[in-house]
Amino acid sequence: LTELQALVKLKKSFTNAASLDSWGLGTTPCNVNGRPWIGISCENGLVSILSLEDSGFSGSIDIDALLELKGLRVVSFKNNSFSGAIPDFNRLGALKAIFLSENQFSGEIPSDYFANMDSLKKVWFGGNNFSGPIPESLANLNNLTELHLENNQFSGSIPLLEQPTLESLDLSNNLLEGEIPASLNKFNERSFQGNAGLCGENIGTSCNDVADAVPPTGSGDQGNVSGSSSSKTAAGLMAVAVVLLCVMIGAIHVMRQRQKKFNLLGKEDFDDAVEVRSSGASKKDMGSIRKGNGSSRRGSHKGSGGDLVLVNEESGTFGLTDLMKAGAEVLGNGTLGSSYKAMMSNGMTVVVKRIKDMNKLGKEGFEAEVRRLGRLRHQNVLTLLAYHYRKDEKLLINKYVAKGSLLYLLHGDRGLNHAELNWPVRLKIVQGIARGLGYLHTELASANLPHGNLKSSNVLLGPDFEPLLVDYGFSPLVNNAQAVQALLAYKSPEATQTHETSPKCDVYCLGIIILEILTGKFPSQYLNHGKGGIDIVDWVRAAISEGRGAELFDPEIINSRNSLGEMEKLLRIGATCTESDPDQRPEITEAIQWIEDVHVEGVGGQEARTVQVPRQGYAEAAAPESTHLLNVQDGYAGRRLNSIGERSARRTSDSFAFDIS
Numbered sequence: 001l002t003e004l005q006a007l008v009k010l011k012k013s014f015t016n017a018a019s020l021d022s023w024g025l026g027t028t029p030c031n032v033n034g035r036p037w038i039g040i041s042c043e044n045g046l047v048s049i050l051s052l053e054d055s056g057f058s059g060s061i062d063i064d065a066l067l068e069l070k071g072l073r074v075v076s077f078k079n080n081s082f083s084g085a086i087p088d089f090n091r092l093g094a095l096k097a098i099f100l101s102e103n104q105f106s107g108e109i110p111s112d113y114f115a116n117m118d119s120l121k122k123v124w125f126g127g128n129n130f131s132g133p134i135p136e137s138l139a140n141l142n143n144l145t146e147l148h149l150e151n152n153q154f155s156g157s158i159p160l161l162e163q164p165t166l167e168s169l170d171l172s173n174n175l176l177e178g179e180i181p182a183s184l185n186k187f188n189e190r191s192f193q194g195n196a197g198l199c200g201e202n203i204g205t206s207c208n209d210v211a212d213a214v215p216p217t218g219s220g221d222q223g224n225v226s227g228s229s230s231s232k233t234a235a236g237l238m239a240v241a242v243v244l245l246c247v248m249i250g251a252i253h254v255m256r257q258r259q260k261k262f263n264l265l266g267k268e269d270f271d272d273a274v275e276v277r278s279s280g281a282s283k284k285d286m287g288s289i290r291k292g293n294g295s296s297r298r299g300s301h302k303g304s305g306g307d308l309v310l311v312n313e314e315s316g317t318f319g320l321t322d323l324m325k326a327g328a329e330v331l332g333n334g335t336l337g338s339s340y341k342a343m344m345s346n347g348m349t350v351v352v353k354r355i356k357d358m359n360k361l362g363k364e365g366f367e368a369e370v371r372r373l374g375r376l377r378h379q380n381v382l383t384l385l386a387y388h389y390r391k392d393e394k395l396l397i398n399k400y401v402a403k404g405s406l407l408y409l410l411h412g413d414r415g416l417n418h419a420e421l422n423w424p425v426r427l428k429i430v431q432g433i434a435r436g437l438g439y440l441h442t443e444l445a446s447a448n449l450p451h452g453n454l455k456s457s458n459v460l461l462g463p464d465f466e467p468l469l470v471d472y473g474f475s476p477l478v479n480n481a482q483a484v485q486a487l488l489a490y491k492s493p494e495a496t497q498t499h500e501t502s503p504k505c506d507v508y509c510l511g512i513i514i515l516e517i518l519t520g521k522f523p524s525q526y527l528n529h530g531k532g533g534i535d536i537v538d539w540v541r542a543a544i545s546e547g548r549g550a551e552l553f554d555p556e557i558i559n560s561r562n563s564l565g566e567m568e569k570l571l572r573i574g575a576t577c578t579e580s581d582p583d584q585r586p587e588i589t590e591a592i593q594w595i596e597d598v599h600v601e602g603v604g605g606q607e608a609r610t611v612q613v614p615r616q617g618y619a620e621a622a623a624p625e626s627t628h629l630l631n632v633q634d635g636y637a638g639r640r641l642n643s644i645g646e647r648s649a650r651r652t653s654d655s656f657a658f659d660i661s
């Protein structure tokens with residue numbers, strides 16, 4: 001079968017597939033006037049994603065037809081009315097993600113169902129009627145990142161899921177019992193709630209207590225005496241359980257109904273998505289445009305979907321309706337949620353970030369914080385455009401920045417933009433980041449973590465490589481329990497170890513970015529589980545102490561030999577900003593000044609390799625409060641430096657110069 005024939009065959013297996021009428025002979029699935037058929041995405045001319053969500057489909061899913069789609073990696077049938085046993089998706093061994101949430105699938109999933117699905121990363125089966133044990137073969141999926149089985153009737157114990165890759169887990173509202181495996185201790189109780197029989201550290205129920213509570217099985221006098229009263233108690237408990245169960249089922253039903261009513265773009269986070277068009281998503285509950293400067297109730301739309309609130313109209317106005325109709329593309333799935341690029345018919349392109357775990361504040365508090373973000377104006381800060389608030393759905397909308405992120409340009413892209421990342425451009429980027437961060441530290445001074453999420457994927461690049469900071473200022477909004485995982489600034493050593501945070505965490509992140517830009521290496525600090533990447537701080541520290549500092553620079557900028565002095569200076573600034581003791585890091589204002597001073601106009605070229613550094617002891621005398629021990633032994637071993645000292649040194653005769661080449 002051709003892909004076209006296969007898709008038409010698939011469509012025939014559905015009931016109520018009128019929304020797929022445009023799928024048909026005489027067209028090409030991956031290209032109808034430059035766009036793919038509704039509900040599919042393509043890569044290299046082959047169907048890669050099937051996103052048939054929110055469409056009221058029932059009937060069966062023709063797996064034989066899907067087998068003909070050789071490039072298929074993601075299938076999503078979320079929020080339809082499919083029922084019966086789970087289809088044989090396991091015959092599609094190359095799948096990376098299966099989304100079946102909110103259907104009526106039922107029955108047991110065979111224990112070995114996932115045995116031949118090594119590529120599988122995301123399994124979303126929540127909101128069905130699956131029963132029986134959670135399949136053991138899930139434990140063998142080495143790449144599993146997301147497992148969502150909530151709101152089913154899975155029973156028995158949780159398999160030993162020990163994959164370090166697992167980042168997102170929801171087993172809530174099932175009938176699971178027994179001890180939660182220690183490997184899942186990193187997940188909080190929300191992942192397990194609604195399973196009366198579970199016990200474990202992370203849900204605050206000691207398994208010993210549970211064991212103690214179980215009455216001895218032996219018989220005897222005592223057992224007989226207490227027999228009738230315990231059977232009465234058991235009957236009472238049973239009655240309470242039945243009532244609770246009814247209440248739970250009712251609540252789940254209400255939740256599902258509400259979820260069905262609003263599903264903004266009707267898609268989930270896919271890894272490799274190129275373009276996904278919604279296949280007839282319900283558009284009943286689109287909101288109206290509302291300005292963000294008034295009360296949240298003023299002019300609000302009555303529908304349960306709620307409004308889109310504009311907090312900054314500089315780029316134009318739009319509403320939920322425009323977003324719902326927009327062609328969309330998945331950009332990625334970050335620690336805080338997933339992001340979609342939405343191209344609206346009015347010509348505006350925006351990024352919609354669907355945020356999870358932002359329930360620290362109530363609606364009023366949330367709106368006040370977000371409106372504050374909408375008032376920020378700085379050439380290195382991307383100002384939020386709009387938001388949408390519901391208790392269980394929060395969207396933040398930003399302008400789309402076409403050149404993409406520094407992360408992508410440095411480590412992903414090998415095209416023209418990457419080629420332009422020469423030394424002057426990289427220095428300009430660092431300076432812009434520092435300026436934007438300085439602005440945030442002034443404007444959001446009351447926050448413990450003014451940025452709180454500084455990393456290269458949150459630095460976007462304008463047309464002239466002017467950096468723009470994004471995803472900042474969330475620390476007042478993110479749930480405490482999630483904050484450590486969600487906010488990367490918490491990855492500074494003191495935050496990781498003691499959960500202590502301060503603006504110095506942002507300084508640490510600035511240091512990481514500096515080292516990343518200089519070395520061109522991807523820092524392992526960005527990864528949740530420290531797998532992959534390079535521990536850039538230790539690596540730089542070790543190399544500097546062995547006198548190999550210059551060897552660290554990205555070979556692609558090393559040909560700017562005349563700028564070696566500037567690079568060395570910046571390397572030391574990066575190393576100081578990433579000191580493990582926050583007191584040894586500079587204040588943000590100091591760091592900015594150091595960075596501004598890296599390139600001294602008119603002292604370029606060979607002369608720039610001669611750096612003015614204060615004599616040992618000078619710094620302490622000049623500004624004892626603001627000294628920073630530079631833990632480097634590169635010839636200036638243990639020398640105390642500080643920015644003020646270094647800058648002053650240039651202007652005084654109390655300094656000596658040495659060649660760092």
Ligand SMILES: Nc1ncnc2c1ncn2[C@@H]1O[C@H](COP(=O)(O)OP(=O)(O)OP(=O)(O)O)[C@@H](O)[C@H]1O
Pocket residue numbers: 331332333334335336337338339351353398399400401402404405407408453457458459460470471486
């Ligand atoms: N306004 C934007 N314009 C262009 N690309 C963007 C924009 N916002 C985000 N991106 C890119 O989309 C991708 C996904 O972003 P997202 O913010 O969801 O994840 P993240 O930055 O990796 O993690 P986090 O949730 O911690 O911020 C990233 O590569 C990011 O650089």
